[in-house]
Amino acid sequence: MKNLTALEIVEKIKNREFTCEDITRYYLMQIEKYKNKNAVLEVFDDAIARAREMDRLVGLGGDLPKLIGVPMLLKDNIMYKGKVCSSASKLLENYIAPFSATVVERLLDAGVVILGRTNMDEFAMGGSCENSAFGPCKNAHDDTRVSGGSSGGSAVAVALDMCAFALGSDTGGSVRQPASYNGIVGLKPTNSRVSRYGLMAFAGTLDTIGVLSKSVKDNAYIMSIMAGKDDKDSSSSSVPVDDYLMQIKDSIAGKKIALIKECQDLVKQTEQYTLFQKIIGFCQKHGAIVTETSLPEYEDILPTYYTIAPAEASSNMNRFDGIRFQNSVNGDCAESITINTRTSLLGKEVKRRIMLGNFVLSSEYYNDYYLKAKGVADKIKSGFRRILEDNDLIFMPTTYGEAFELNSKTSDPVSMYIEDMFTVTANIIGMPAISIPVSKGAYGLPLGLQIVGAPFDESNIYNMADFITSHLRSNDE
């Protein structure tokens, strides 16, 4: 049962090679085994019961749902009715979700078994999973290194075979960066492709729910089930959803790949650059056409992101005023309850972003910061659109390098923010992007490649990503 993909599990369950309960018990053992990583915050006590229910379905025969009996984990900011959903915050430590996210409903309809919820940076704010109120999650391959964030728990759980796949949310790289640091596949879909209903909002215009998986094919298969219009999220798109798995053709001949000079320059002295040269050579050998193009606005991407995202976050966080949600700290009036609750129950990084957001939205600074950032975002968006008019895909690094050491950046928030240099773009421009494991760095830890595509063109990304992950290693290493 070791290291199976979701697609393999479905096959084996259908062929009665093992039961849903068997595979669920295997993963529960794995979760127990890697407890020290702190990837999983809670194992749901009804996982076995749910697995047995799926086994009954298998017993009945007939057409089985697409993910029958596949055990998975949820990031702690995606709601599952009746279960705690805390966003790894003290403030929501005991908050029980009164409804399920649309993605959870769609996956349950497809037959999954939800094993539990995974660790993350509090309210998804962070890039190392060190901002969790319940302690950091450690890298899957090295206990002294970060797992990445904010969906660090989900990435580590997939990498160490604690589940078949996991969900994460990605507002500025929170699926792709931990996927890269732990050597797995993580896709952030086009903004609005997947319903956000039931995801605790960080920044609505940038928030997406993505899949962390062991293979590109799994990711494609699961994304087809999750994506599509949802009446409960009026911002979700009604563009038809492709059968992404069917679009994987095992060929990249004629595909046009663009590289952005400004991104390449940023990694010129690093092992990422050498790796890039190798991948480019590989793609060209298989018939892809690679060109480099310039996008001078790119250097403004980080300040743009760190203006827009906190602005929206500050507003979204208002609802946690200590009046309705447990936990709460008492006071002698409504205002003091709010101040006391937020002061003592929210973590440092969350408070920092609330302050930042309130600052850029204040009437005095709105034009100079927020509006300006929106203007730059539009410029960067049209730059990318222009590139993707002539090209199918853009290749970028996911990160500067391997996972960094725990506590090495916690005292310097800006150095932490710089790590998001390559991932925030896809959220700002609203386009889909994947991170796939392609190599190992000097410390023996995984390195990822990021592939960005045009809006709603997840198919092209999956096809390229599958080709590279299937053939790169065997042919070129």
Add this chain to the structure above:
Amino acid sequence: MMNDFKVNIGIETHIELKTRTKAFCGCEHKFGADPNTHVCPVCMGLPGAIPSVNRVAVENTIKAGLLFHGDIQKEFYFERKNYFSPDLPKGYQIVQYSKPICSGGYVELSNGKKILLNRIHLEEATAKVTYDNNDGVSLIDYNRSGVAILEIVSNPNEMSSQEVVEYLDVVRDMVRSAGLSDCIKEDGQFRFDISISISKNNCMGTRVEINNLVSSKDIINAVDYEIDRQMSLLESGGEILQETRIWDSVGETTFTVRPKENVCDYRHIKDPDLKTICITDEDIARLSKELQYR
């Protein structure tokens, strides 16, 4: 002496639209129901819930725009007005600020005078809080949270207290006969704030808002009282403070409730959960027809 003064009066009218459901969720909009029986994750502001716009509320706001000869905008959106209050479950109110549904327009009085409007827009109501019950607790009823509110904002116009009363009567009659709201004042369906500013030259004076007005008699008395108060203050070399005052109908005076120092910075931001709405000429023609054939 008195004739040197220029009196400008601005009026904000808040009208509960008669829609079956609330402005941004599917909950029934019903007055007088048991507390917290018409609520859902959206109007309770629960994390993970996402609002969606009630099309009928938008159309009714457009109709109000047409009734009062305003410019219906082809593109508009909703913004968040951020502030903390126990009656505001999300910590922000969904309002329209920089892109209202309708701008301009006027209300015509019987003497032919046109009271110019600034804008007509749609926003959501807050919840109802009953402070300090017998046992020292405050209670929140979310039934009203998220109910669709039509707001008609006039420009500062030179007008008399009698004309203010007539303006409000005309607005109420027209909105009611168009079927957009029952405008029952006692149920809070028709509320208004009046701002008065007085100056000696052509510059606009400092704005003072008066709340808590219901009857025509109160309006006339309060407006006249406030004009007199401000004039004598200016005459004696005093300074008018920007503030909100409340009319005390028993003592026949106004008193301060919110001085300027407490004015909030609402940090408006376009609501990330709601798309920009586009309206076509055909939509407007259809709504205009619906108004005519009522």
